[in-house]
Amino acid sequence: MSQTNQAGYKYNPNEMGEDEFLQRFVVRQEVFDEIFEALQSADYSVPNQHHIIVGQRGQGKTTILRKVGIELKKDKKLSKFLIPVQFSEEQYSMRGLCSLWETVAEHLEDYHEALFEGALEKVEMHEDDDNYEMKCFSYLEKQLKHHNRKLVLLIDNINILLESLKEQEQHHLREILLTSSSFIIVGGSTKMFEQQYEYAKPFYEFFNIIMLDGLSFDEAIALLKILGNKEQTKKIKKLIKNNPARIETLRRVTGGVPRTIVMLFNIFVEDNSNTFNDLMKVLDDVTPLYQERMNHIPKVLQNITHAIAMNWDGMLTKEIAQKTKLESKVVSAQLKQLEKYHIIESESLGKNKIYSIKERFFNIWYLMRFGKKRDRKRVEWLIRFLLAWYNKDELEQKAKRFMTTCKKNNYHPEYALQYTEALSYAGIDDDLEHELKKSTKNYLNDVGSSLKNDLSETNRKLYQKVVNHYQDNNIKKAIEVLEKSRKKTSIIFYMFGFLYQKQKEYEKAETYYLKSIESGSTEAFLNLGNVYQEQKEYAKAETYYLKARESGNTDAFYNLGNLYQEQKEYEKAKTYYLKAIESEDTDALNNLGLLYKKQKEYEKAETYYLKSIESGIKNATNPLAWHYFEQAKKKKSALNLIQQNYNDMPKYHNTYILSVIELWVENFSASYDKFLEWIEYEEAVSAEYDMSIYLNLLIAKGQLYKAKEFMELPKYQLKERYKPIWYALMSLMQDDFPHEIKKMGSELKGTVDEVLEEIEKLKVKYAL
Numbered sequence: 001m002s003q004t005n006q007a008g009y010k011y012n013p014n015e016m017g018e019d020e021f022l023q024r025f026v027v028r029q030e031v032f033d034e035i036f037e038a039l040q041s042a043d044y045s046v047p048n049q050h051h052i053i054v055g056q057r058g059q060g061k062t063t064i065l066r067k068v069g070i071e072l073k074k075d076k077k078l079s080k081f082l083i084p085v086q087f088s089e090e091q092y093s094m095r096g097l098c099s100l101w102e103t104v105a106e107h108l109e110d111y112h113e114a115l116f117e118g119a120l121e122k123v124e125m126h127e128d129d130d131n132y133e134m135k136c137f138s139y140l141e142k143q144l145k146h147h148n149r150k151l152v153l154l155i156d157n158i159n160i161l162l163e164s165l166k167e168q169e170q171h172h173l174r175e176i177l178l179t180s181s182s183f184i185i186v187g188g189s190t191k192m193f194e195q196q197y198e199y200a201k202p203f204y205e206f207f208n209i210i211m212l213d214g215l216s217f218d219e220a221i222a223l224l225k226i227l228g229n230k231e232q233t234k235k236i237k238k239l240i241k242n243n244p245a246r247i248e249t250l251r252r253v254t255g256g257v258p259r260t261i262v263m264l265f266n267i268f269v270e271d272n273s274n275t276f277n278d279l280m281k282v283l284d285d286v287t288p289l290y291q292e293r294m295n296h297i298p299k300v301l302q303n304i305t306h307a308i309a310m311n312w313d314g315m316l317t318k319e320i321a322q323k324t325k326l327e328s329k330v331v332s333a334q335l336k337q338l339e340k341y342h343i344i345e346s347e348s349l350g351k352n353k354i355y356s357i358k359e360r361f362f363n364i365w366y367l368m369r370f371g372k373k374r375d376r377k378r379v380e381w382l383i384r385f386l387l388a389w390y391n392k393d394e395l396e397q398k399a400k401r402f403m404t405t406c407k408k409n410n411y412h413p414e415y416a417l418q419y420t421e422a423l424s425y426a427g428i429d430d431d432l433e434h435e436l437k438k439s440t441k442n443y444l445n446d447v448g449s450s451l452k453n454d455l456s457e458t459n460r461k462l463y464q465k466v467v468n469h470y471q472d473n474n475i476k477k478a479i480e481v482l483e484k485s486r487k488k489t490s491i492i493f494y495m496f497g498f499l500y501q502k503q504k505e506y507e508k509a510e511t512y513y514l515k516s517i518e519s520g521s522t523e524a525f526l527n528l529g530n531v532y533q534e535q536k537e538y539a540k541a542e543t544y545y546l547k548a549r550e551s552g553n554t555d556a557f558y559n560l561g562n563l564y565q566e567q568k569e570y571e572k573a574k575t576y577y578l579k580a581i582e583s584e585d586t587d588a589l590n591n592l593g594l595l596y597k598k599q600k601e602y603e604k605a606e607t608y609y610l611k612s613i614e615s616g617i618k619n620a621t622n623p624l625a626w627h628y629f630e631q632a633k634k635k636k637s638a639l640n641l642i643q644q645n646y647n648d649m650p651k652y653h654n655t656y657i658l659s660v661i662e663l664w665v666e667n668f669s670a671s672y673d674k675f676l677e678w679i680e681y682e683e684a685v686s687a688e689y690d691m692s693i694y695l696n697l698l699i700a701k702g703q704l705y706k707a708k709e710f711m712e713l714p715k716y717q718l719k720e721r722y723k724p725i726w727y728a729l730m731s732l733m734q735d736d737f738p739h740e741i742k743k744m745g746s747e748l749k750g751t752v753d754e755v756l757e758e759i760e761k762l763k764v765k766y767a768l
Helices: 003-009 018-024 029-041 061-074 096-111 119-124 132-146 158-164 167-179 217-225 230-242 244-253 258-263 265-270 275-295 299-311 317-324 328-340 360-370 376-389 392-409 413-425 430-446 450-454 459-471 475-485 490-502 506-518 523-534 538-550 555-566 570-582 587-598 602-614 621-630 635-644 651-664 668-685 692-700 704-711 723-732 746-765
Strands: 051-054 082-086 150-155 183-189 208-211 344-349 352-357
Touching (some): 018 061, 061 082, 061 183, 096 119, 119 132, 132 167, 158 183, 167 183, 217 230, 217 244, 217 258, 230 244, 244 360, 258 265, 265 275, 275 360, 299 317, 299 328, 317 328, 317 352, 328 344, 392 413, 413 430, 430 450, 459 475, 506 523, 538 555, 555 570, 570 587, 587 602, 692 723, 692 746, 723 746
Parallel strands (some): 051 183, 051 208, 150 183
Antiparallel strands (some): 344 352
C-alpha cells in the first residue's frame, strides 16, 4: 500500500498538532455546536445538564471531545473559570469512583499546578479510609470552589467507566451530578448502555444523548477534501465535479464512518491496478476494531449478527429466526438491542422490517473472514463495489488487463478466483467472460491450485442449459439451473422473469423483471408490460411499453397497438400499428387488418391482410381466408389461400379454417374429414374452441343428418356441449324425430329460437 495511504491511517485527532487538528475539523460541526452552545449558555451557579455522544468506533466522538476541550481554553469568557479535563480514549484501568477522582486530581496537578499543587497526594492520603471516595470528591469540590473553578470532564468511552461502577457508586455519582455545580460531563460511548435506557437503573434518561450517524454526502466530500497531498486534492475536486456517484459509493460502503473513509482514501483516489490487494490490506487493518465490536456484545447478539452478515442482503425477522433457530419473539427483542448498538439498521416494509448490517465495510470484513470459499456472497461486496465504481467499458478493460498481467504479477490464487468471479457477476460481455474464466482457469492450473474447480460456469454454458430445458418444455428444470448458478445479472433476472411468466406466475415474473431493470436491462420493460397486460393492469402495461419505446425498443409500437386495441381505443391502436409497420414490424400488418375488420372497414382490412401475405409472414393467410368467409365472397380465393399455405399454419387453425371453407364451397367430404381432424386435435390438447359456426353452417347447408351424426358421436359429446344447436336441429327434423324436441326444457326455447334465426341468416348471407 502506498505511503500516502499509510499516512492516512495515522489520522488520529489526539496525535495532531492543535493548528492542524482545527484545520481538519470539517465534519460533525453541528454536534460540536450543540454541545458548546449548551456550555456557553449554562448557569454555573447550579448543577447543569450532562451530555454523552453515542456512535460506533470511528464516528468522530474523540474528535468532538478534543474540539470541545480546545475551544473551552480559547473562549475568553469560559476559560476564566472552566477547566477541561481530557481523559484518554481507553478507560480499562479506571475502576470505581475513586479512580475517577484520582485521575481528575492528577490532571489538575499536572496542568494547573499553581492552583492545585499536590492534589493527587492529598487525596491519596485518605486511601485507607472507609469513605475514601467521598473524601476524594469533597477535597476536589472544596478546592474548586476555593479557586472559583468548574470542571468539564471529557470522558471518552464513558460506558466502560459507568459499567465498572457498583450500583451504590452509580447512585452516588448521580447524586453528585444532580447536586454539584462543580462538574459537567461530556462523554463518548460506542453504545447505548443499559444505565441510560433501563428504567430501574440510576442513570435512566439522565444524560442528554447525542447520536452520531454516518456522514452525509456533503460531509463526506468535506472530509475527503482535507485528506492527502496536493495532487490527491486535485483528483478529489475532479471526482466531485465529474463523478460524484463514486463519492456516494464510498460513503455507503463505509456506512459514512469517518475513520473507515480515511482508511479507504488512497484506494478511492488512486484507483490503481492493485485495488483488490489494497482492500485486503485495509480489511486486515480493521480486524482488531471489528473483532472488538463483536466481542463487546452478548453471544446471542453475535449469532444474530452472524446470520445477517453472512446473508449480505437484508433479512426479515422470520428469516433470521430460521437461520439462528430462535423464536421470532426472541429475535425481535434482540434486533432492537442490535440497533441500539448501531450494528444493524432496519427499513420498514409494511408491517414488517428488513434488517441489514449498518456499516457495509464491516459486512465486507465479516464475509471475507467467515464466508465459505465457494459462497458467492463472499465476493458479493466486491461485485457491488465494481458495479458502483466502474461503468461497463471500464470493467471490461479491467478484465482484459487482468488476463494480460495475471501470470506476470503472480497473483495469489484466491485473489485470481475472487476477482474473476466478481468481474463475471458484474456483467461484462459474455464472450469476454468466457475468455476471462478460461484464462484464470489456466493460470490456477499452472500454479497447481485446486481453486480452478471453484470457478463458476460461464454465462454462455448457463444460457444454453436453460434454453435446452425450455425447448424441452421443462421450465421447472430451467429455473433450477438459474437458481443453482446464484448469478445476479440483468440477463439472469430477465430469464427468471421470462420463465415465470410462461408459467403464469406473474408475481415472481414481475419481481425478476424489475430486478433486471434495476440491473440495467431495457429489454425487460417490454416483458413487464406484457405481464401487466396479461393481468389486465392496463395502466401499468402502458407505462412499461412507453418506457421500452423511450429506451429505443421499436417492438413497443406493436405492443402498444395491441394494448389499445384490447381497450377498444382504436385510433391509438392504429397510430402505433402504423409506427410498428414503419419500423418494419410486419406482424402489425395482420393486427391492423383485424382492427379495420372490427370497424367494418373491410377494404382496408383486406389491404393489410394482403400486405401481410406479401411480407411472407406465416399464418398470414388465416385471417384473410377467414375474412373472405365472413364477407361471403371469393370462395375459391379463400380455399386456395388455405390449401397453398396449409403446412405453414398451426394445426388447430388450418384444420378449423379449412373445414369451414370446404363446407362453404360444398366440398362436403373434405370438410367432414377436416372437421373430425380438428375435433381430434382439440381432444388431444384439451382445448376449447367454438364449433358453433361449423355446426350452424352445416345445418344451413341442409346437411341435417350429417350434423346429427357429428353431434351424437359419443367420444366428443357435442350434443351436450351445444345443446341449443341440438334442439334447433331437432326442431328442423321433428317430422323424423317427433319426440326428441319434446325433451327440451322451456328455459332453452329463447336460445333455440336465436340459433334458428342465425341459421336463416347464414342461408341468406352465403346464398345457400
